[in-house]
Amino acid sequence: MGKPVLYVTGLADVDDIQTLAALSILSHVAKKTAEYDTSILATTSRAVTFSAAQEVVRDAFTIAGRPDSFSVESVRYISDDQFGYAAGVDGMMVREQPAANFYMGKFYAESLIFAETGYATGAIQIAGTAQANQLPFFVAACDYTLIGEELFAASAYLSGDPLQVGSLRGQDVGKAIVMVVLVLASFDATLQVLFDWSFTSYLGALLS
Amino acid sequence: MLDKLANLDRRIIYLIVLISVIVPLLNPMGLKIEPSESVAASFQTYEDLPEGALVLMSIDYGPSTAVELEPMALAACDQLLRHNQKVAFMALYPEGQALTNRLIGRLKELYPDKKYGIDYVNLGYKAGNEAVPLKMGLDFRGQFPTDTRDKPLSEIPMLRSVTQLKQFALVATYSAGFPGALEHIRITASEYGMPLVVGTTAVQTPQYFPYYDSGQVKGLIGGLRGAAEYEILTGFKGAAVGGMEAQSIAHFTIAGLIILSNILTFLQFLRKEEQ
Amino acid sequence: MKRQIPLLITFLSGITLVIQYYVLPLNWIGKTFAGWFQAITAFAYVLAAISLFAVNGKKIRDRAPGWLYNIVLLVSLTATLYMGLICDFIGLGYPGYQPIDEGTAFDWMFQYIYNPLSATMFSLTAFFIASASFRAFKARSIESTLLLSTAFIVMIFRVPLGEYLWLKVMPDGWSISWFIDTFIMGGFNNAGQRAIQISSAIGLISVSLKIILGVERSYLGGE
Numbered sequence: 036m037g038k039p040v041l042y043v044t045g046l047a048d049v050d051d052i053q054t055l056a057a058l059s060i061l062s063h064v065a066k067k068t069a070e071y072d073t074s075i076l077a078t079t080s081r082a083v084t085f086s087a088a089q090e091v092v093r094d095a096f097t098i099a100g101r102p103d104s105f106s107v108e109s110v111r112y113i114s115d116d117q118f119g120y121a122a123g124v125d126g127m128m129v130r131e132q133p134a135a136n137f138y139m140g141k142f143y144a145e146s147l148i149f150a151e152t153g154y155a156t157g158a159i160q161i162a163g164t165a166q167a168n169q170l171p172f173f174v175a176a177c178d179y180t181l182i183g184e185e186l187f188a189a190s191a192y193l194s195g196d197p198l199q200v201g202s203l204r205g206q207d208v209g210k211a212i213v214m215v216v217l218v219l220a221s222f223d224a225t226l227q228v229l230f231d232w233s234f235t236s237y238l239g240a241l242l243s
Numbered sequence: 244m245l246d247k248l249a250n251l252d253r254r255i256i257y258l259i260v261l262i263s264v265i266v267p268l269l270n271p272m273g274l275k276i277e278p279s280e281s282v283a284a285s286f287q288t289y290e291d292l293p294e295g296a297l298v299l300m301s302i303d304y305g306p307s308t309a310v311e312l313e314p315m316a317l318a319a320c321d322q323l324l325r326h327n328q329k330v331a332f333m334a335l336y337p338e339g340q341a342l343t344n345r346l347i348g349r350l351k352e353l354y355p356d357k358k359y360g361i362d363y364v365n366l367g368y369k370a371g372n373e374a375v376p377l378k379m380g381l382d383f384r385g386q387f388p389t390d391t392r393d394k395p396l397s398e399i400p401m402l403r404s405v406t407q408l409k410q411f412a413l414v415a416t417y418s419a420g421f422p423g424a425l426e427h428i429r430i431t432a433s434e435y436g437m438p439l440v441v442g443t444t445a446v447q448t449p450q451y452f453p454y455y456d457s458g459q460v461k462g463l464i465g466g467l468r469g470a471a472e473y474e475i476l477t478g479f480k481g482a483a484v485g486g487m488e489a490q491s492i493a494h495f496t497i498a499g500l501i502i503l504s505n506i507l508t509f510l511q512f513l514r515k516e517e518q
Numbered sequence: 519m520k521r522q523i524p525l526l527i528t529f530l531s532g533i534t535l536v537i538q539y540y541v542l543p544l545n546w547i548g549k550t551f552a553g554w555f556q557a558i559t560a561f562a563y564v565l566a567a568i569s570l571f572a573v574n575g576k577k578i579r580d581r582a583p584g585w586l587y588n589i590v591l592l593v594s595l596t597a598t599l600y601m602g603l604i605c606d607f608i609g610l611g612y613p614g615y616q617p618i619d620e621g622t623a624f625d626w627m628f629q630y631i632y633n634p635l636s637a638t639m640f641s642l643t644a645f646f647i648a649s650a651s652f653r654a655f656k657a658r659s660i661e662s663t664l665l666l667s668t669a670f671i672v673m674i675f676r677v678p679l680g681e682y683l684w685l686k687v688m689p690d691g692w693s694i695s696w697f698i699d700t701f702i703m704g705g706f707n708n709a710g711q712r713a714i715q716i717s718s719a720i721g722l723i724s725v726s727l728k729i730i731l732g733v734e735r736s737y738l739g740g741e
Contacts (some may be wrong), residue, residue, distance in 0.1 A: 047421070050555060052722050055729060059736035082562035085569065087737065094739030108573055112566035118307055118639035130584065143420050144307070144446065144643055151646035154653075155253065165718040167711050168446050172647075175654040183714045184721030190736050191728070198733055206724045210717055256652055257645040264644070274678035279699055306633035307640035341628050344620050374552050377545075449707045453715075456708060468676060491679035493644065498673050500652045501666070508656050 038134035039074040040064065043124055043149060044088060045140020045164070046117060048081040052187070053165055057140035058084070058091050059190035060163070064137060065095035069104060076131060077110045080120040085112040121145035125152045138162040138177070139186065142169045150176030163189060245514065249507040256500065263496035267488040274488055278472040281455050285440045285462025286476040288413065289322050296328045296412035297405065302346065303416055303423035305338035308444050313342070314483035315442045315470040316417045317349060321479045324354050324362060329401045331411070333366040333387065335375055335422040340368035340391065360390075360399045367391040372422040376430040380408045380437075408435060413461075417442040424451060432459050442469065525732040532730030570595065601627060668706070672698060 042064055044057045061077060068075040077092055079085040089110045096105035113123035125148060128136065136153040138146070138160070146162075146169040153160050154176055162173035163181030173180045181189055184206065191199035227233035278286070292298070300320070304312040323330050332343045343365050350363065357363065366387045369375045379386040384406045389395050396402045404410075414437045418424035424441045428451075432439035438461050441451055445466025455463040464473055467490060470483035535551060538544040574588040582588075602624045657663040674680040675694040684694045728734035 048559070052725055052729075055737045056725060059734060062736040062739060081559075082566035083559055085566050086562055091737065091739040107569075108576070110569075111573055112569050116636070117305070118636050122639055126587075141421075144444075144640060147643050147646045147650065148639070151650055154650075165714075165722070167714040167718075168450050170714070172650070175650045183718040187718075187721035187725040190725075190734065194736065196733075199728065202724055202728055202733065206720055209720045209724070213716055213720065251652065253649045256649045260645055260648045272679070274682055276678045277681060277693070277695055279695055281699075306636040309633075310637065310640075338628075341625065344625070345629070348620075370556065371552060374549055378549070449703060449711055450715075452703055453708050453712055456704065471678075487678055491677035494673045494677045495679060497648050497651050498670055500648060501655045501670065504652045504655065505657055505666070 039076050039131055040068050040135045040137070041124075041128060041131070041133035041153075041158070042075060042077040042137045042139070044077065044079050044084055045138070045142050046080050046120065046145070047141035049083045049087055051141055053139075053141040054081075054084055056186050056190060057163075058087055060137070060139050060186075060193065061088060062091050062095050063190070063193040065092045066099050069096045069099035069101045072101070072104065074106075075109050076127060076133065078113050078120075078124050078127065079110070080113060080115055080117075082112060082115075085110065117143060117145055121148045124149060128152050128156050128158070132156055133158050135159045135161070138164070138173065139181075140164065142166055142173075144169075147172040147176065153177075245507060245510055249504070249511060259500070260493060260496060263492045264489045267492045268485065271485060272488050272491075274491065276468075276471050276475050276484065276487060278476050279469075281452075281463040281465070282469050282472040283476065284455075285319075285442075285464050286322075286473060288438065288440055288461045289319060290326075292323075292326070292328055292412050294327050297331065297401070297410060298323055298328055299331050299333060299408075299411045299414045301414065301416040301418070301423070301427060302332055302334050302339040302343045303336040304342065304419035304444075305336065306342070308419035309342055309345075310482075310486070311444050311467050311470060312417045312419060312442055313346065314467070314481040314486075315464050315473050316346060318470070318473045318477045318479040318481055318483075319415060319417075319440075319442075320346065320350055320363075321353065322477045324350065324357055327362075328412075329361075330363045331366055331402060332363065334368040335372065335426060336419070337368055337370075340365070343367075360394075361401055364399055364401060365391045373426045373430060375422075376426055377434075380430065380435040382406075383408045383410075408437060411437070413438050413440065415440040415442070418447075419444055420447070428454050428459055440464075445469075521735070521738065524738055525735065529730055529732060532726075536730075567595075598624075598627065668702060672702060 042061055044061065045054060047054045049055065049058075065075055065077070075092065077088050079088050089107070092110050093102075093105050096102055111127075114120045127133075128149075129152065133153075133156070136149070136158045138149055139162070142149075142164050143166070146164070146166075150160060150162065150173055160177035161179045161181075162177040163186035164170065164173065165183045165186055167183070170180065170182055174182075188203050188206065191203050194200075223233045223235055227236065289298075300316070302316060320330055332346070334340045334343060347359070347363065347365060350357065354362075359365075367390065369386065371378070375386065384396055387396060390399060396405065408414075408431070414427060414431050416424050416427045416439065418427075418441065424443055424447075427439055428441070431437045439459070440462040441454075441460050442464040443451055443466075445468065448463065448465030448469070451460065451463055451465075454460045464470065467483055467486050470481070471487040473479075474481045474483050531551065535548055538547040571592065574592050576582075577588045578585050578592075651669075655662075655666050655669065657666050675684060675698060681694060684692075688694075725734060729737070
């Protein structure tokens, strides 16, 4: 109790969809921290993301009925530079000793630096990224990890809005279609290799 | 004792890793490195270039990843200049331009007879991420009107007649992240059909294997290991081969720590069962 | 109106950018928007810099713990800005007008201050991976055992020492590199990477459509 929540929005700018997903989740996290009268420290590595995050957190506090609890210092721009950002956030973790760390967005090599330093401070850690090569580091060092599309689904799930939750079903249908196409195409390519005949070559010959 | 070992202080682990890296650097073992297929493919792509061919090399890494990527870029430049091919450097990554300066500084030492503007040129960093390869494919001169010294391309001997991307025989990117390899794969290779060689960090290499597998990328050099393999193939005496020995011992050290951790966990489990 | 106008702008921009991607004569719109975005980013940096000065200045004024480091930050920031913008850009006694040219003070700072600092921070990953592996790579279940063994094989046999030891034990021609490249990297790794990339792409399309159509609004703040 009494410890802040740290929210790290990743290294990409607001034109990257992972950052937008991170800002969406920030809205929900900020609302919860406002409800429980806990301070939040949101760090950004891009100037535009900083401006957007400030508005998101301010509005979240307002909706939670605690507009006076919002402090402009709760959203901080650290540095555009990857390791400058990592150093700054690590310093904040060691000084402020947050109870929970959220790493949401696009991360590169600094992911393990965040996660290990956070572990050393004893914080609960939740990460989410669509960067496949950084996921192993988060999975090894964090308590919970949102993998790939789960980052994009999280905001819809948290909102509880039927339209948004319905879109998750749509995502699943899309994935099912892709899976069926993959299996059929692999089967077709295998036929081509084994028997020098395939449905697609047959169709191609028919149409030409 | 068992619990103390199982919860070993991180600083002791760091010290063990530090020693395991320093010792092989001071006492090299001379280990043999076998080149992998993707690195051999990169080497062959460069070897198959005709003499005097123009290569566009995109230096898309920063100081933190220069340890992995600079050796492979240097070895590739050495291979090109040895065969009298010409290199035009560019950068999608902001810090790439400064590191290109460093690379060119090295090339000047290795090849004092090669001249700027005739054998190599620095076109510099261009902001715009994906828009840069997109525009350079449509209008190369429009995207790079001058080099970093503000000299128009029409006045640079090696690029005097170059107006289109297709006039380059090969595009190579040594990339640490965004923007970099993925932009070149998506646009330079896939949209404009340019042959592309990718060099990247060890962490990102698995991500690019599907592109090498599908043939969108002609060669893939991954991490310090890839750089060391490339140095072996080209015969260039760079920093990667020495670094691999330190990496070997470090890997074994970490593997040893993992085994120790599992043994300790198992012993703790046995002790709990006994109790 | 406070929310309607941003949603309308988002919708129009999104649709325009999608159309311009597929209609070649309209490609110039995408490049124009990219230029506008860069201009907006430049202005946003002013806000971010003000925030930096405000937060760190307050800590210095209040003599918060570690306030000396806040002074270091502000001095470094100002010095770099001075070197790059005033000193080298105007060209007072330094070669060229490009701050990043060889021989400029800015380039000196890049090569001898920024380069080593950046490389040092990156090298922390090596130590952290050791401590993370010691803590996390335990064979508690079938999946974790599979993960552990794969990591073990790749770690040991992708380095020259591992290959040397393998060839000491196995007959000639039994290349472990080939096995790792073909089955582990080319097989399991490729399959896993492709699965994550494909599903992330589908999620990306879904979120992008939701944002363009105004269904997803949390990133704007408010309800």
